Amino acid sequence: MANFSKPNGPRFSVEVYQNEYLPEGGREVNAIVTVTATGGGTVGSAVAAPHMYRPGAPDAAVALMVDCSGSMDYPAAKMRGAREATAAAIDTLRDGVRFAVIAGTHVAKEVYPGGGALAVADTRTREEAKQALRKLSAGGGTAIGTWLRLADSLLSRADVSIRHGILLTDGRNEHEAPEDLKAALDSCAGSFTCDARGVGTDWEVKEVTGIASALLGSADIVADPQGLTEDFTQMMESAMGKEVADVALRLWTPLGAELRFVKQVAPTVEELTDRRTMVGPRAGDYPTGSWGDESRDYHLCIEVPNAEVGQEMLAARVSLVIPQADGSVQTLSQGLVRAVWTEDMAASTSINPQVAHYTGQAELAQVIQHGLDARKAGDLDGATAKLGRAVQLAGALGNSDTAKLLAKVVDVVDEATGTVRLKAKVADSDEMTLETRSTKTVRVKKS
Template identity: 50%
Template sequence: MAQFTAEVFQNEFLPDGGTDVHAIVRVTCRQAGQAGQSGSTDAAEIIIVDTSGSMGEHGINQGRLAATAALNEVTDGTWFAVIAGNHVGTVVFPYPGGPTRMVRMDPSTRQSAIGSMQMFRADGGTAMGTWLTEAAEVFRTVPQATQRHAILLTDGANEHETSDQLTRAINNAMGVFQCDCRGLGDRWQVDEVRRIASALLGTVDLIPAPQAMAAEFQSLVRKSMARGVANVDVRVWTPQGAQTLFVKQVAPNLEDLTSRRTQVNPLTSGYPTGAWADESRDYHVAVRLSAKSVGQEQLAARVQVVLADQVQTQALVKATWSNDEALTTRIDDQVARYTGKAELAQAIQDGLAAKAAGRDDDATAKLGRAVQLATAAGDQEMTSRLRKVVEIDDAAEGTVRLKKGVERLDEMALDTASTKTTRVRK
């Protein structure tokens, strides 16, 4: 049975008149088990492969290999299906017109699914909303599967439906399944695919070349099958009169959960976190209290991990008002590092967007700030990625010049890496 623990990193001391409390809550899950193996719930997996004309014969062949690698990682007994995506989403396995839209994985169905992918042909345009809509409809045919996960691969921009159509499809899929999204090559739009992944509690990343697809698909499904706990919520209780400013996942990826808030009761809000494996995740919780006088103490928030409406663990965020500046001016290392990482990600994304729009001065300023933040944090990996986009004259001051002739893949790799974080040690 899964076991959750939680711990808090914060500076609880506020100055006289202070109102805002920030804390990092680290949640760890152990003994999660395997997807769909708990005996009380089933798991379901859908592989969505771009088969638009831009994939070409080589891309399609590598897509077949990647989907095969993914199917080989799906645990027997898991419900599954394969969807080919171009300007429409089409179920290629189980076969169209069959008695069911998902089947359980076993050696026979696995081989049949692999054979069905011979139907893949590079043809048509790209309308990812239709793929999501089809996947949601297929997942809904197995309501007994409470853990539902998909992989979505695209190699191009969403050019065959409007932004509103895509938004409606995303909203229709929210809460139905989680989706990890991957973009192949340099013709897709990171912000567009990130929007899908973010809404569906998944990740977005770059696959630079077709031959790298199989290993990535294999890894994604292996991770999915290791998530033995589905539908975990983080709940935040705050006292009467307090305001939850935000709840953000800050590790292993940056994800703002604030807009996902649901009201559990007048003092408690809930935030979905999806399925869990044996892992740790960090959450930045910010609460605004009514100011108290020096010497007073207050519980600022109670952060709970909830599974099937049962509290698994909790952590307490505290506030103490003090006139000791040595205490009140200290920023907890964890809070500081993750706050800096969030600013770094925003600076990178804003800088790249400005560069793409031809606003070179704005791009230079934003990417310069990103270099400054990465340098201050000792983030050598991010600094190295930034060097592929800008010439760095003074890293500490953030003085940079935009490089000419930058490879688009380097910009996309920087963009997708911006929301990944590494664990900050005590």
């Protein structure tokens, strides 16, 4: 395991957890890769003293996209909550951070500072931005792709290391075609990260989670507008804690080996397999976005060529890399995945605890999604079976938060066997919360 650190920045490490032993004829290698960034010093400091200048703190730019469509006035608490939450987020900006506020309807409009510019956060500009927020009113439709494109245009003008968006919506993206939103997301991917929030219960979960997934951010529901201020403050504190951007997971595999999948499995399940950018005949990069003081887990599955008992090989080299101005990359840390063929059945059939845990977590996220989709489609038997399996997995994996959310959608008869009954009546907010948070996982204790 190699490590990297930079002055005033986090130190990165890569750890690999696997059972490297394969039986005769075995070809599938699974590994959990834990990437940890520590010692940057920004996370926490932003909470204690958000405006304080710190030498070495990264340059950053943030675009706040606020839904101002007509539905934000029903009830009026949504628009009021959005204004107050955005003001709180602005108060959390660190001095020197560039920022802009965008009003989103069927078109995107600059609220502050305007003129295609970004403001530089200080006492004066924060107060001016909050004054501009007070003039926001609801009216018009919803075309989120236009909001994202304007945010990208503004953020791309800043010569900064961290570019971040925060997006709030309360409704479905009804005033542009789905392919227009996808095109906007494809255009913005890699330019900035974005956290997305749905307020109330009239928005589409898959749209909001899809935005966050494409732009490597978080997604969540704020069912009660009164919760927006706390949520926005936490999101901005997290954004202010990011110190290194454009970090990629680089995977090299030997001749004859094939990478079957790459998934982030903690703190959320996120499929990365199709996001590969080739960087050589047997190497590819997978985007991970921006990092502060944090740790994430990734599940790799590699199919290796067959070999004789007693042989061993390097199944994959895992590197964390960051691009440099001259077009090269700097390696932040590295880990190795091995394959060893053995006649020892006890060794080759043992499942690594980390691999087993996260395989279950990925299945949990999947069966919740399938169960809720079946419920919406009227397939009650299918929904019962899938959500019953979800209850069983949540209990076995110790995912108590997900278990509590499931209990609002089904009556649990027997957790151990996954025996449940669908509730006759479920609040929209409970069903949407379960769907939105279905990919959140719990960490496995590593030994």
